[in-house]
Amino acid sequence: MHSASFRMPAYPATSRVSGPLIRARDWLDERGKPAWIIAMILGFVFFWPLGLALLAYMIWSKRMFGCSARTRARYYAPSTGNSAFDAYREETLKRLEDEHREFVDFLQKLREAKDKAEFDQFMQNRGDKADA
Structure with missing residues (x-):
């Protein structure tokens, strides 16, 4: 086989x-x-x-x-029949979603920077205790 x-x-x-x-x-x-x-x-x-x-x-x-x-x-709403308004709404929603995603990414980077600073401080304090 x-x-x-x-x-x-x-x-x-x-x-x-x-x-x-x-x-x-x-x-x-x-x-x-x-x-x-x-x-x-x-x-x-x-x-x-x-x-x-x-x-x-x-x-x-x-x-x-x-x-x-x-x-x-993604948010979905049925067409209102006014194509100009529908296009504006879609563009605005896309912009808001992009801004939201950028803001969430920014907050994540802030958290990571804070965590790194706390860890670096911990390692420095740990090194100071080992020297003493």
């Missing part, structure tokens, strides 16, 4: 299960935290391990305690 004759399937068997689960997760995310809570309660009512699994997943994925900025999908 040649190893070249054996071919792995394009989609593993786990994708048969994960596909519907991902669609269900996305469907619940679209409806918000109340939908997750209702699903968890129904899980406890009909099959308690399912409710427990949903509760654990909600806590693990931070769906239970906020973090509503989990999905970073």
